[in-house]
Amino acid sequence: MSDTDLEHSHQNAPNRHERFRGDHPIVVEGLRTQFGEHVVHDDLDLKVNRGEILGVVGGSGTGKSVLMRAIIGLQQPTAGHIEIFGRSITNAEPDEEIGVRSRWGVLFQGGALFSTLTVGENVEVPLKQFYPEIGAELRREIARYKVMLSGLPEDAAAKYPSELSGGMKKRAGLARALALDPELLFLDEPTAGLDPIGAAKFDQLTRELKETLGLTVFLITHDLDTLYEICDRVAVLADKKVIAVGTIPELLETDHPWIDEYFNGPRGRAALASKERAR
Numbered sequence: 001m002s003d004t005d006l007e008h009s010h011q012n013a014p015n016r017h018e019r020f021r022g023d024h025p026i027v028v029e030g031l032r033t034q035f036g037e038h039v040v041h042d043d044l045d046l047k048v049n050r051g052e053i054l055g056v057v058g059g060s061g062t063g064k065s066v067l068m069r070a071i072i073g074l075q076q077p078t079a080g081h082i083e084i085f086g087r088s089i090t091n092a093e094p095d096e097e098i099g100v101r102s103r104w105g106v107l108f109q110g111g112a113l114f115s116t117l118t119v120g121e122n123v124e125v126p127l128k129q130f131y132p133e134i135g136a137e138l139r140r141e142i143a144r145y146k147v148m149l150s151g152l153p154e155d156a157a158a159k160y161p162s163e164l165s166g167g168m169k170k171r172a173g174l175a176r177a178l179a180l181d182p183e184l185l186f187l188d189e190p191t192a193g194l195d196p197i198g199a200a201k202f203d204q205l206t207r208e209l210k211e212t213l214g215l216t217v218f219l220i221t222h223d224l225d226t227l228y229e230i231c232d233r234v235a236v237l238a239d240k241k242v243i244a245v246g247t248i249p250e251l252l253e254t255d256h257p258w259i260d261e262y263f264n265g266p267r268g269r270a271a272l273a274s275k276e277r278a279r
């Protein structure tokens with residue numbers, strides 16, 4: 001592909017010329033999500049700051065993954081309003097929605113890689129979908145670069161997911177999430193199932209990518225070390241809402257029993273002690 005072709009493909013690509021400059025790339029207002037009689041979210045509000053890593057915590061089944069799915073348009077809200085990059089996603093026209101979708105990357109729980117494709121081919125999937133004009137050779141090059149950016153060795157691009165360790169699969173999923181140079185990155189329990197060293201390395205990578213690529217990160221986690229090490233703020237889901245959002249010291253000033261038990265329980269204290277030892 002010539003430089004002119006590449007330029008042309010970028011001109012045709014949805015919304016690639018603009019980067020969001022506002023304060024809140026994600027705004028959720030009055031969200032209600034319901035499955036039959038089961039209300040998961042009721043009048044939930046959340047604003048994510050541009051350039052932050054927002055940790056999202058809450059007990060099992062409080063609706064963290066459903067919230068992420070609602071934000072990325074995979075779960076239709078029963079009521080409420082969601083804005084991404086200042087545009088409503090809840091009432092978006094299909095064309096506009098596709099444009100917005102190309103500006104975020106998602107690492108689902110378990111990686112969600114296509115098992116019949118190599119890692120490199122997995123990374124190529126969104127490139128093919130959103131940039132069909134890009135030639136095969138350039139697409140392969142971009143995929144290889146994303147694989148390396150995610151901390152995998154170059155030869156990992158030719159491997160199948162079944163040939164990778166759990167930690168490598170997460171990185172492969174991350175490489176795919178980064179395929180389109182997103183502004184927003186959604187990570188659903190990225191360190192679940194990793195050993196503590198692998199988890200710490202993944203956290204470090206997330207922080208470095210956020211800083212070098214200027215990402216905003218929405219990170220669902222149960223991992224207290226991740227919260228202490230890399231999250232700028234933490235949002236707590238309970239009682240069908242975001243009951244508090246702030247830095248960990250700010251959260252500790254609230255007197256909600258779940259927050260108190262979570263951060264001041266044995267695991268919370270151990271995570272804090274470990275952070276202080278590291279200092």
Ligand SMILES: Nc1ncnc2c1ncn2[C@@H]1O[C@H](COP(=O)(O)OP(=O)(O)OP(=O)(O)O)[C@@H](O)[C@H]1O
Nearest residue numbers: 035038040058059060061062063064065066067222
């Ligand atoms: N497609 C669906 N149909 C019906 N109920 C659903 C569906 N998806 C999620 N739920 C329900 O919504 C609730 C919230 O689920 P969600 O996966 O968001 O929880 P979570 O906070 O991410 O939990 P965990 O920390 O265990 O992953 C759960 O009770 C779940 O059973």
